[in-house]
Amino acid sequence: MRFELSPELTQMREALRKFVRAELEPLEKGIDASGELPPQVLPLLGKHGYLAMRLPVEVGGAGMGLFPYCLMLEEFSRSHRIFGLIASGGGGLTPIAIARHGTPEQRHKYLTGLMKGTMRTAFALTEPAGGSDNSAMTTRADKVEGGWVIHGRKHYINGAHEADFIVVIAITDPVKRTRGGVTAFLVDRGTPGFNITRVDTTMGSDVIKLAEIELDNCKVPDSAVLGNAGQGFDLAKGSLRDGRMAVSCSCIGTADRMLEMSAQYAKTRVTFGKPLAERQAIQWMLADSEVDLVAARAMVYETLRQIDAGVDVGTAPSVCKLYCSEMVGRVADRAVQIHGGMGIVQGYPIERMYRDVRHYRIGEGSSEIQRMLIARDVLKRTS
Ligand SMILES: Cc1cc2nc3c(=O)[nH]c(=O)nc-3n(C[C@H](O)[C@H](O)[C@H](O)COP(=O)(O)OP(=O)(O)OC[C@H]3O[C@@H](n4cnc5c(N)ncnc54)[C@H](O)[C@@H]3O)c2cc1C
Structure with missing residues (x-):
């Protein structure tokens, strides 16, 4: 379609x-x-x-x-x-x-x-105390003459080790916390007290790395505050809608390529005297992946169209992110199956894509968090 x-x-x-x-x-x-x-x-x-x-x-x-x-x-x-x-x-x-x-x-x-x-830049919100539950974060910034002093630790920050500056989210009012007590700071690489303490490679390609950041008495000037002090949590949450749509489209792109590669391979690989493409078992896998992709595109493109028209789309980005991140896992699994041994040999794209797509169900709000938000909306709507 x-x-x-x-x-x-x-x-x-x-x-x-x-x-x-x-x-x-x-x-x-x-x-x-x-x-x-x-x-x-x-x-x-x-x-x-x-x-x-x-x-x-x-x-x-x-x-x-x-x-x-x-x-x-x-x-x-x-x-x-x-x-x-x-x-x-x-x-x-x-x-x-x-x-x-x-x-x-x-x-x-x-x-x-x-x-x-x-x-290059990176965005540092997640920390050991606050992952899905960002409100439990402990990184804090204290006001001093001419600026702020940040203390804390962030982890799983994509690309922070190579970034020229990092957006760091910290608590600036311990009473208000996420209700107006969190601020976003633009912290330049090389600022004293800002240290990358660990860089992890992740499941998937080694090029995707997550860094741990230690902020130890890290002094930044007032001019490093992004937006107003106290606005940081809204600023971080404000990007969630777009982030979820961005992930949804990334899942669609990878799934589309895997389906295309699976169909091409099925046409050329001959077993028992016939191409795989002529076997019903293989055709059904291709068909199921096509249906998955059509459904994903229908919900994602319609949501994007509404967003660009200025419509308040509510939890639709959560619906899209949840569906697409799980959809790409199913398509990847079928793609590996269709490719047989070639699907699991390192150095071929299918094997790498299969590993790469797993993290889509964790970053930008995990599947469980999306379900929580969607269910909350359903319950509110029906009360
Ligand atoms: C590839 C990748 C890149 C990332 N890049 C960044 C980045 O650049 N910047 C950044 O700030 N963060 C980044 N993250 C971090 C990401 O946002 C967190 O990993 C995510 O929010 C989950 O937090 P956590 O890992 O602490 O898991 P936890 O919050 O500890 O959750 C563990 C598991 O429990 C589930 N769970 C948690 N709470 C509930 C609940 N109430 N009910 C049911 N289940 C629950 C979760 O869904 C998950 O399955 C990245 C993560 C990944 C995978």
Whole structure:
């Protein structure tokens, strides 16, 4: 089933697919072998304008809506997962928060480099005491003359070890806590008291790394506050809607590529004198993955269309994120099965994608948290 997109979005998807095939797919093997992102990739994305799509025109961005941005992530995610991750870090949620809430100095200092791909950022909310339950966080910032002193520890922060600056979320009013007592700080790499104490590789490709950060007497100036003091939790939560839609589209992109590869393989692999594609058992797996993908696209594209039209979509992003992150796991499992031994041999994309997609059910709010939010909404609606 094909979805009718507007002529602009159709044209954009075609250009993106060409770009991904020509520029990104050839890098996949090297990235897996080295566990490193080639340094030219971010500036290349910047050069093509992919890191500035959602930023307002007045700061040099393209001022596009969430739908085109998510379509870009879908296409990038047909290749290596890292491309979607760096595009959503540099090109997405943190820059938008800076564009919306930053001072003119902060915009000037950070946005140009982020849009060009010469600067990297990370977002540090999760910590040992507060994962799904962010309200249990203990990292705090105390007001001092001319600035703030941050103490605490953050972990599982994607890309923090390579970031030029990090958005750190900390408690600034221990009484109000998440009800107006949390602040976001822009902390530059090299600030005394800011240390990366551990870098973990994750299940999936080695290039995706999560860092632990120690903030020990880390003094930042007043000018490091993003938005108003006390607004940090709203700022972090404010990006959740877009983050969930971004993950949903990334899942769709990876699932689409795996289905395409499975169909191609099934046509060429002959067993017992016939291609796999002629076996009903294999056809049913392809059909089930197609149905999964059609359902995912239907809910995601409609939600994106409504968001860009200014509709309050409620818990729809949770519905999309939950469905898509579980859908891509099912599609990956079938893709491995169809590829047989080739599906589990390292060095082939299917094996890497199978491992890579597992974390979609944990990051940006786990499946359990999405179910909790959706159920809460259902119960409220029916009372
Ligand atoms: C690839 C990846 C990248 C990430 N990048 C970042 C980043 O850049 N910045 C950042 O701040 N964080 C990041 N995270 C952290 C992520 O947001 C957390 O891992 C997530 O919020 C879950 O927190 P936790 O790991 O502490 O699990 P926990 O909160 O300890 O949960 C453990 C399990 O219990 C379940 N659970 C928790 N509470 C309930 C409940 N009330 N009812 C039922 N089940 C429950 C959870 O769903 C989960 O299955 C990243 C995570 C991943 C996997």
